[in-house]
Amino acid sequence: MRTLLNSIALEPNRWTKDKIPRFDLADELLPRIAKAGFTRIEVWQHHVSEKSLDEVRAVAARGKDLGLNFPVVGAYPNFHLEGELAERARRYNHELLERAKLLGARWIKCFLGRVKASEITPEQLERTTKHAGEWVAAGQALGFRFSAELHGGTMFDPFECGEAYLAEHPEWEMRYCFQPYDMTDTGASLALIERLGARIVHAHFQGRNAQGFCRLAEADIDYDRVVKALAQANPEFLPSIEFVKHGFVKEGEPFDFDAALSDALADAEFIEARL
Numbered sequence: 104m105r106t107l108l109n110s111i112a113l114e115p116n117r118w119t120k121d122k123i124p125r126f127d128l129a130d131e132l133l134p135r136i137a138k139a140g141f142t143r144i145e146v147w148q149h150h151v152s153e154k155s156l157d158e159v160r161a162v163a164a165r166g167k168d169l170g171l172n173f174p175v176v177g178a179y180p181n182f183h184l185e186g187e188l189a190e191r192a193r194r195y196n197h198e199l200l201e202r203a204k205l206l207g208a209r210w211i212k213c214f215l216g217r218v219k220a221s222e223i224t225p226e227q228l229e230r231t232t233k234h235a236g237e238w239v240a241a242g243q244a245l246g247f248r249f250s251a252e253l254h255g256g257t258m259f260d261p262f263e264c265g266e267a268y269l270a271e272h273p274e275w276e277m278r279y280c281f282q283p284y285d286m287t288d289t290g291a292s293l294a295l296i297e298r299l300g301a302r303i304v305h306a307h308f309q310g311r312n313a314q315g316f317c318r319l320a321e322a323d324i325d326y327d328r329v330v331k332a333l334a335q336a337n338p339e340f341l342p343s344i345e346f347v348k349h350g351f352v353k354e355g356e357p358f359d360f361d362a363a364l365s366d367a368l369a370d371a372e373f374i375e376a377r378l
Contacts, residue, residue, distance in 0.1 A: 104142050105378060106371040107175065107343040109307070111147035112350050115358055122149045125358070129158075129165040137169035139364040141371070145175040145212065145343045151202045152195065159202045166206075174341060175305065176203040177252075178213040182234040183227040189234065196238050204245050210341070211242055212280045212305055215251040220264030231258070232272070239275045250305045252280040253295075262295070281333065282307040282345070287323040293332050301337040308370060309346040316348050319370045330377040342374045 111117050113132055116125045126132050128150040136144060144166070151159050166173060178199055181192045203211060216223070216231045223231070239249055251259065251269065259265030262284065269277050281303045283292045296303065310322035319326045333340050347370060349362035 104140060104371060104375065105342065106141075106374050107143040107145045107341060108136055108139075108141045108367055108371070109145040109147065109177065109343050109345045110136075110150050111145075111177070112344055112347050112367060113358070113360070113363055114147060114150070115350075115352050115354075117147070119354075123153075124150055129162045133162070133165050133169055133171060135360050135364060137171055139368055141367070142170055142172065144171055144173050145177055145341075145345075146173050146203075146206060146208070148176060148178050148199055151176070151206070152199055154202070156201065156205065159205045163206050173206040173208050175210045175212050175343065176206065176208045178211055179217070180213060180235075180238065182216045182231040182238075183218050183223065184234075185230060189230065193234065193237070197241055200238075200242050200245055200247065203247065209246075209248065210250055210305065211247050212250050212252055214254060214256075215258040215265060215268075215277075217256060218258075219256055219260040220258045220268070221261060223258070236272070236275070239277070243276075248278070248304075249275065250278045250280040252307070253282055253284065255284075278302050278304040280305040280307060281340075282309070283324055283329075286311040289325040289328060292324060292329050296329070296332045296336050299336070303333060303337050303340055305341045305343065306333050307343055307345040308374065309344075310348065310370065316346055316351065318348055318366055319373045326373065327377060330374055334378050342378070344370050344374075 180196045184192050253259050258268050279299055279302050285291055310317040310319040312323045344367050347363050347366035349366050352358050
C-alpha cells in the first residue's frame with residue numbers, strides 16, 4: 104500500500120506535556136499496523152527518540168520481519184533557543200537523525216521552528232537560521248531530504264513568510280508536507296496545492312467536520328478533489344494518515360485499536376482509489 108500510517112495516529116499521549124508513548128512501537132503498534140494491511144509508516148519522533156540505538160535497531164528489525172518500512176520520520180525541533188537549552192535541543196535533534204538512519208528513513212518531515220513567523224524576534228530568527236542550517240546539513244550528509252510541515256506556530260504561520268524564508272535558503276533543498284490550514288475550506292487548499300506544485304512531496308490527512316474528527320469521506324473539505332490535485336501536482340507524493348476518527352481517548356481509558364485501524368484503513372482506501 105502506498106499510503107503511510109503515521110504512528111501518532113495510534114498514540115493517545117500525543118498532546119500530553121511529556122509525550123511519553125502509551126504504546127511501544129515495536130511490540131504493540133507494528134504488529135497491529137501490519138495486520139491491518141499497511142506497509143509504510145511515518146514515525147512520530149517520540150516513538151523512537153528516547154530509545155537506545157540498540158532498541159531502534161530492534162524496531163527496524165521488527166518492521167522488516169513484518170514487511171514494514173519507514174520512509175519518513177516526523178520531527179518537531181526547537182531552533183530558536185539559546186544557551187544550555189539550545190545545546191540540549193541540538194543534541195536531541197542530531198540524535199534523532201541517528202535513529203532515523205537506523206530505521207532506513209529517506210525523509211525527515213519537520214516543523215520549521217516552534218515560533219510563529221509573525222511573532223519571531225530578529226534574535227530568534229538568527230538562531231533559528233543557524234541551528235536549522237546546521238541540522239539540515241548534518242541530515243543531508245547522512246543522505247536525508249527534508250520537508251517542512253505547513254503548520255501554525257512555525258515559520259509557516261503565516262504561510263507566505265515560510266515560503267519566503269525557504270527561498271532565502273535554497274541550500275536546504277527543503278520541500279513541503281502539505282496539510283490544510285483551514286479544515287473547512289476546499290478552495291484554499293486547492294489554491295495552495297496549485298501554488299506549491301511538485302514542491303509538495305508529502306501530505307498529512309485528517310478528516311474533520313462539525314462533529315469533530317471523522318473519516319475523510321465525511322470531512323467538510325472535499326478530499327476527493329484534494330487527493331486528485333496532490334497527485335496531479337506531484338505523482339510521487341507520500342500520502343500519510345495523521346489522525347483518525349477513533350484515535351482519541353481520555354487519559355486512562357482503553358484505546359480501541361480495532362476502531363482506530365478500521366478508520367485508518369477506510370481512509371487509506373479512500374486515498375488509494377484517487378491516486
